[in-house]
Amino acid sequence: MRLVQGDLSSDETSQSLSRVVRDFAPDCVYHLAAISVPSECGGAEPTPRAIAANADGTRRALEWAAPLSIRVLVVSTSHVYAQPSSGDVRAREDDPLRPKNAYGKTKLMAERITLELARAGQVDAVIARAFQHTGPRQGGSMMLPEWAAQLASGADTITVRNRDTWIDLSDVRDVVRAYRLLMERGLGGEIYNVGSGVPRRTGDILDQLIQVSGRTVSVEEKSPGERFDAIAEITKLQQATGWRPEVPVEQTVQDVWAWHAGTKH
DSSP: OOOOOTTTOHHHHHHHHHHHHHHHSSSSSEEOSSOOGGGGGGGSSOOOOHIIIIIIIHHHHOOOOOTTTTTEEEEGGGGGBBOOOOSOEOTTTTBBBBBOOOHHHHEEEEEEHHHHHHTTTTTTTEEEOOOOOOOOOOOOHHHHHHHHHHHHTSSSEEEESSEEEEOOOEEHHHHHHHHHHHHHHHHHHHOOEOOOOOEEEEEHHHHHHHHTTOOEEEEEESSSOOOEEEEEEEHHHHHHOOOOSSOOOHHHHHHHHHHHHHHTO
């Protein structure tokens, strides 16, 4: 497998990447290039760097694909939705969009660029709004791998942000199956939620991880209190592709722990 590194936020580097794409002549492109850690995109408003990568970078990727008739799946985020006040409501693709952070705002910019070009017939593109997902090999500051890394380090106390947030968490292996099916069966110029559709409490996921690890630890919570993230309504995805989640969250937790524990030994 040939790997080519580049930076979509730079016009100069983008041109060299576009030549690689043209020479390789792919049937399709899965566009996930972005600054995807929300805290790195700014606070309430996005930084110029985040806009350059997430919004302008999406436009560049679509502009490469257009003259080559390459289908593009643009991966967006559930952060474009308003924050719900309870866990009983499912976010639908046609709901009003009110991103609360800079990351969500840059991804909404990317969506609008995609829809503008797709609905004008300039490019064949589908948008996947991904909800939170995880799996083995994920690192950085994401929730489950961050907890697993702390446990694997042997620390007696681990620090978590919040144990009472209700989230929509999927396994990455289910998510990439959904991406592939959307590439094959999704309608151009349409948006599809990709999530489990099931609200899960972060503290319950943490308890599963601690149990799997076999460790006895104290937990320090930095920001207590009940919170709610958007939960996916996935009827549109299922009707278009027949997709359904297959990997249970218990398996995801076990696999994330096994990978992190293995890297420490």
